[in-house]
Amino acid sequence: MSASTREAVLGRIRRSNGARPNDPERKRVVEARLAGAPVGIVPQRGQLPHDEQVALFIRMAERANASIARIAGYDALPDEVSRWLRENNFPADLRMSEDPRLSGADFGETSLTIRHGVSDGEDLNGLSHAEAAIAETGTLVLVSGPENPTSLNFLPENHIVVVRAGNIGGDMEAVFPMLRERYGKGEMPRSLNFITGPSRSGDIEQTLLLGAHGPRALHIVIVD
Structure with missing residues (x-):
């Protein structure tokens, strides 16, 4: 995929989500998500001594x-x-x-x-x-x-x-x-x-x- 095609695809996704390029709030959310590495739901089977x-x-x-x-x-x-x-x-x-x-x-x-x-x-x-x-x-x-x-x-x-x-x-x-x-x-x-x-x-x-x-x-x- 070329850079122009990739940007066009991402642009359509942003518009459908009501976002704008380089939105500082969205960047903050993404950076917090990556830094925090939150844990999802963990099955009980392995939760043992x-x-x-x-x-x-x-x-x-x-x-x-x-x-x-x-x-x-x-x-x-x-x-x-x-x-x-x-x-x-x-x-x-x-x-x-x-x-x-x-x-x-x-x-x-x-x-x-x-x-x-x-x-x-x-x-x-x-x-x-x-x-x-x-x-x-x-x-x-x-x-x-x-x-x-x-x-x-x-x-x-x-x-x-x-x-x-x-x-x-x-x-x-x-x-x-x-x-x-x-x-x-x-x-x-x-x-x-x-x-x-x-x-x-x-x-x-x-x-x-x-x-x-x-x-x-x-x-x-x-x-x-």
Whole structure:
């Protein structure tokens, strides 16, 4: 759309609303709305004590066909990743993100072949770190950036995602304040991915196909 066409469309909208260009009162209302980030109606299902939010997240994620493990700290992550890959007969090969929170996980003691960074589309197993999670739907929240390439969320056949228990919120509305606190208002990551269970699709006969648009398997590791 050209600038002149866009201005013509916006001009018609203003006239239909009885507004005038650069109306200071309307600008004030818009700026207040953006600055305040008001919260809408929030469902009650996720309004629980935090331990119960974590339990709800686990139930909902498992219902979406994800598997779950809980570990005490990042030092236990390499053993958990190795166990999950081994028990599912997946290759001992892993493409992982360079998130600094994973620096406490020493994969050097495992038999895994480790690569870092962006997936080239040939990786069978990927490891990412989620920014947060949503209890009411069992959803992981992952942001884009050099530390956690978005390609790791969609290209590997099997996806392992780490999330801190403390970053599990009751609902979607609880996630955005977490992101603003970390990145600052107006500095959000370019992409925000919400992932609930492994990728799947159903045709007109409702035949479920896993891995249609992304990983076939999703394993979530909660770090207490």
